[in-house]
Amino acid sequence: xxxxxxxxxxxxxxxxxxxxxxxxxxxxxxxxxxxxxxxxxxxxxxxxxxxxxxxxxxxxxxxxxxxxxxxxxxxxxxxxxxxxxxxxxxxxxxxxxxxxxxxxxxxxxxxxxxxxxxxxxxxxxxxxxxxxxxxxxxxxxxxxxxxxxxxxxxxxxxxxxxxxxxxxxxxxxxxxxxxxxxxxxxxxxxxxxxxxxxxxxxxxxxxxxxxxxxxxxxxxxxxxxxxxxxxxxxxxxxxxxxxxxxxxxxxxxxxxxxxxxxxxxxxxxxxxxxxxxxxxxxxxxxxxxxxxxxxxxxxxxxxxxxxxxxxxxxxxxxxxxxxxxxxxxxxxxxxxxxxxxxxxxxxxxxxxxxxxxxxxxxxxxxxxxxxxxxxxxxxxxxxxxxxxxxxxxxxxxxxxx
Amino acid sequence: xxxxxxxxxxxxxxxxxxxxxxxxxxxxxxxxxxxxxxxxxxxxxxxxxxxxxxxxxxxxxxxxxxxxxxxxxxxxxxxxxxxxxxxxxxxxxxxxxxxxxxxxxxxxxxxxxxxxxxxxxxxxxxxxxxxxxxxxxxxxxxxxxxxxxxxxxxxxxxxxxxxxxxxxxxxxxxxxxxxxxxxxxxxxxxxxxxxxxxxxxxxxxxxxxxxxxxxxxxxxxxxxxxxxxxxxxxxxxxxxxxxxxxxxxxxxxxxxxxxxxxxxxxxxxxxxxxxxxxxxxxxxxxxxxxxxxxxxxxxxxxxxxxx
Numbered sequence: 001x002x003x004x005x006x007x008x009x010x011x012x013x014x015x016x017x018x019x020x021x022x023x024x025x026x027x028x029x030x031x032x033x034x035x036x037x038x039x040x041x042x043x044x045x046x047x048x049x050x051x052x053x054x055x056x057x058x059x060x061x062x063x064x065x066x067x068x069x070x071x072x073x074x075x076x077x078x079x080x081x082x083x084x085x086x087x088x089x090x091x092x093x094x095x096x097x098x099x100x101x102x103x104x105x106x107x108x109x110x111x112x113x114x115x116x117x118x119x120x121x122x123x124x125x126x127x128x129x130x131x132x133x134x135x136x137x138x139x140x141x142x143x144x145x146x147x148x149x150x151x152x153x154x155x156x157x158x159x160x161x162x163x164x165x166x167x168x169x170x171x172x173x174x175x176x177x178x179x180x181x182x183x184x185x186x187x188x189x190x191x192x193x194x195x196x197x198x199x200x201x202x203x204x205x206x207x208x209x210x211x212x213x214x215x216x217x218x219x220x221x222x223x224x225x226x227x228x229x230x231x232x233x234x235x236x237x238x239x240x241x242x243x244x245x246x247x248x249x250x251x252x253x254x255x256x257x258x259x260x261x262x263x264x265x266x267x268x269x270x271x272x273x274x275x276x277x278x279x280x281x282x283x284x285x286x287x288x289x290x291x292x293x294x295x296x297x298x299x300x301x302x303x304x305x306x307x308x309x310x311x312x313x314x315x316x317x318x319x320x321x322x323x324x325x326x327x328x329x330x331x332x333x334x335x336x337x338x339x340x341x342x343x344x345x346x347x348x349x350x351x352x353x354x355x356x357x358x359x360x361x362x363x364x365x366x367x368x369x370x371x372x373x374x375x376x377x378x379x380x381x382x383x384x385x386x387x388x389x390x391x392x393x394x395x396x397x398x399x400x401x
Numbered sequence: 402x403x404x405x406x407x408x409x410x411x412x413x414x415x416x417x418x419x420x421x422x423x424x425x426x427x428x429x430x431x432x433x434x435x436x437x438x439x440x441x442x443x444x445x446x447x448x449x450x451x452x453x454x455x456x457x458x459x460x461x462x463x464x465x466x467x468x469x470x471x472x473x474x475x476x477x478x479x480x481x482x483x484x485x486x487x488x489x490x491x492x493x494x495x496x497x498x499x500x501x502x503x504x505x506x507x508x509x510x511x512x513x514x515x516x517x518x519x520x521x522x523x524x525x526x527x528x529x530x531x532x533x534x535x536x537x538x539x540x541x542x543x544x545x546x547x548x549x550x551x552x553x554x555x556x557x558x559x560x561x562x563x564x565x566x567x568x569x570x571x572x573x574x575x576x577x578x579x580x581x582x583x584x585x586x587x588x589x590x591x592x593x594x595x596x597x598x599x600x601x602x603x604x605x606x607x608x609x610x611x612x613x614x615x616x617x618x619x620x621x622x623x624x625x626x627x628x629x630x631x632x633x634x635x636x637x638x639x640x641x642x643x644x645x646x647x648x649x650x651x652x653x654x655x656x657x658x659x660x661x662x663x664x665x666x667x668x669x670x671x672x673x674x675x676x677x678x679x680x681x682x683x684x685x686x687x688x689x690x691x692x693x694x695x696x697x698x699x700x701x702x703x704x705x706x707x708x
Contacts, residue, residue: 039678075670078677081532081627082429082619083665089425093550107532107627114535114624118548130531137534175522176529204522 024325025068026096032058032313033097035084035112036127037104038076041230044260046104046127046305052297053310054101056290057317065317066324073097081111088112092119098326099124099316102309106130113142120328124312127305129256134355138398141328143335145356146308147278151389152360153181153227153255155276157188159362159382160223160253166192169221170199171212171236173228178204181227181255197221205232209239217245229256234265237273246272259303262365262377273365276389278304279344280363280378286343301375311344312356349386353398357386415558424554425622430662431561432619437642437654438568439611444640445649446572447604448584452507452636453494453514454612459631460517461487461613466533466626467526476539476547480560480617487613488606490517495605499598502587511633518631532627536620553622560618564611569651571607580604612639641681645688647695656697660684 034054036046051074058070073091077084084103091097092115100116103109104127116123117139125133126146133144168189172178178201186196197219200212213236216224224245226236233254240252254261254275262270281291281301290310294302302310319334320326340348340356348358363378371377393401418427436458443449465483468474474482498509521527528534538547547553571577583590583597591597620626629635638661646657661681668677692699 039676073670076677078665078669080629081534081625082623082629083669085623085625086425086429086666087669090423093425094423107530107534107625107629110531110534111623111625111627132531176525 024323024327025066025320026098026326028068029071029096030065030068030317030320030326031071031073031091031095031097032099032101032316033088033091033095034072034074034101034309035077035087035108036074036102037079040079042079042104042127044264045258045303046102046309049294049298049300049302049306050102050104050126050309052294053302053306054313056293056297057310057314060314061317061321065320068326070317077103077105077108079105079108081105081107084108085111085115088115089119092116092121097121098328101313102126102305103128104305106133109133110137113137113139116141122316122328122332124309124316126308126312134351134353135397136399138354138396138400140354140400141332142354143312143332143350143356144354145312146304147276147360148355148390149181149256150184150391151278151384152276153185154188154391155360155384155389156253156255156274156362157185157225158192158388159276159384160251160274161189161192161194163362163381165223165251165253166194167221168194168196168223168225169216169219170196170225170227171209171216172199172201173204173206173232174201175204177229178227182225185225185227185255199227202228202232204228205230207231207235209236210243212236213239213243213245216240217243217248217250221250223251223253226252226254226257233257234261237265238269241269258305259301259377263375267366267368267371267377270365271367274381275363275365276384277361277363277378278358279307280304280361280380281307282376282378283361283380290343295375307344311340311342311348314342315340315350351393351396351401353393353396353401355390355393355396357390359386360384360389412562419551419554424550426662426666428554428557428622429619429666430659431557432615432622433639433642433658433662434655435561435564435618436612436615437639437646437658438565438651439608439615440639441643441648441651441654442568442571442611443604443608444643445654446577446580446584447601447608449499449601449605450503450507450640451498451510451605451608452633452640453498453510453512453517454609454639455631455633455635456494456514456517457487457491457609457612458616458619458635458639459521459626459628460490461616462620462626462630463521463527463533465617465620466536469539469621470533470536471526475543476541476621479539480614480621483617483620484610484613487616488610491606491609491613492602495602495609499601499605511636514631514633514636518628518633521628521631527626527628530628532625533620534625536624536626538621538624547621557618557622560614564614565655567607568611571604572651576600576603641685643695645685645695647697647699647701650695650697650701653695653697657695660696 099122101124103125106128109128123142125144131148131150172182257275319331336350345358361380362382461483464486465479468479468482494513541556642657643654647653
């Protein structure tokens, strides 16, 4: 009896010594719950690539931070907000997950924000695009990393006008999202001295864009803005190519397009298209090195969402390392204090509304003649300073900023 | 006698379940079980394949969300408002749809549900693609805090039990018998003097209302209503649940819902993550090819043969 007590006491003493290093980390492990779309619309843009990217950030720390092991759990939310809410709650309540990561699709991100707020956990949003995440719907521990619709649309709008595209015609998806996008860009185009000649509203979703493209062509506008997303955007680009819009001297600006869209369209079809990206693999030695490592694991070059997931997880872990704590408030404060410096963002600033402000890039799709390889798809035309892309903090309507 | 014992065991299990299994997951299960049972009322007993039940589920979900979040109604009242709207919607769609049978009936309900879906996409109060988020759970009866998962569970369990009771009463009443008679031979039921359309309409409205009750409750549990609830995938899913569990059996749809929701939830974080739709598809194909009566229907048949 005595012996067992003695043994138990010494065992717990040893255990305490071992855990002393991780004293501040509750339950002795840093757990990141990554939720993404593995099987549907966004599985190419985000999907398994974000898991690989997050794991690369964890590997950079050797799998431990502040003496505690880092664990990554993942789930496919199937683009359903209720599955995401259920999973996030379960992770928080029963599995001691400390932070939620990725969260593509805005409805999912908003649902997880609600859970994160109640459980006081950190949400590192990369894939979701809607601006409300750092405006009306913001929460103190919700961080929006990679991009948002404002940066993509407004960034493209301002940059294209500055490049000389001062008259616009829109192809707009006929529902709330398309309207909002068109309204945002119109404001920017006009503020920069451009003019909007008109717009065609197409049903959502649409597969035949011929009549809309013909109207846009006949308008004589220098730039045709695509205020839609996903399959609508790629279908519109295909139609524009068939009718020789770019060959006829007009430019097409996609307000919400991804590297994977360009890749699937092919350079023949997409050449000359202008779009705003948060990241491109072929920008400098650092991005090339990281992307090469990513390519070796997945067989694809990373998208902005995937690179952003890496950056967000890395910055989160850096803050834990610096503070030795996994308390949400302490970490978020530290994350704000440190500039975001990695291959994704250069001098990125995490604002009090949750927005990570970093430079965006206006890119143009290369012609097949310019391209030297399978993934040599874009050339960067202009760097859009973070402040210009995301707007000043004073514009944010986040109540807790 | 046997069924009574079965129900007692089921109730006892449901009462202790949240101590073993994560309660939010169980609540989701109960909501979908109620939804599938409501759907079974017209497919299993009325023989009408509705492909638009997501409209009632989603419609009630949005209305309840709006009532609780913007109007600030008490939780029970919010659920009642949502359920009532689903009933009205059911009446409107039902009046049009029951004039046709078979595939035409399915197509009309699908078309109407798509109209409802597009209304929700473009209406302001639904938040479009972002969904209606941050709906407060509130309190039950004014003093039970529903923010606590355990309290919420028993609240949902009570709603489920009520809905299930209504369905089983309807099925086992003369009304249910006539409904089955209409399903088996509509002309004969007419020749016996029954106003077939009225029975069908009543069944349709009842089913829509209870589907709405499930949708409203789901909104309170997850604190959100999204386009997923009103999308035609949801209508398809409920057909899948009902067929898998056992068409025209009273417990079947609940079991089917349990299987589908569990798979969706647990496969999501496993190595099969990217394959959830494929796995569900394969299960459905196996079910249709090998045991057409569904899990419960097949079990019942085995019991009947061996005793």
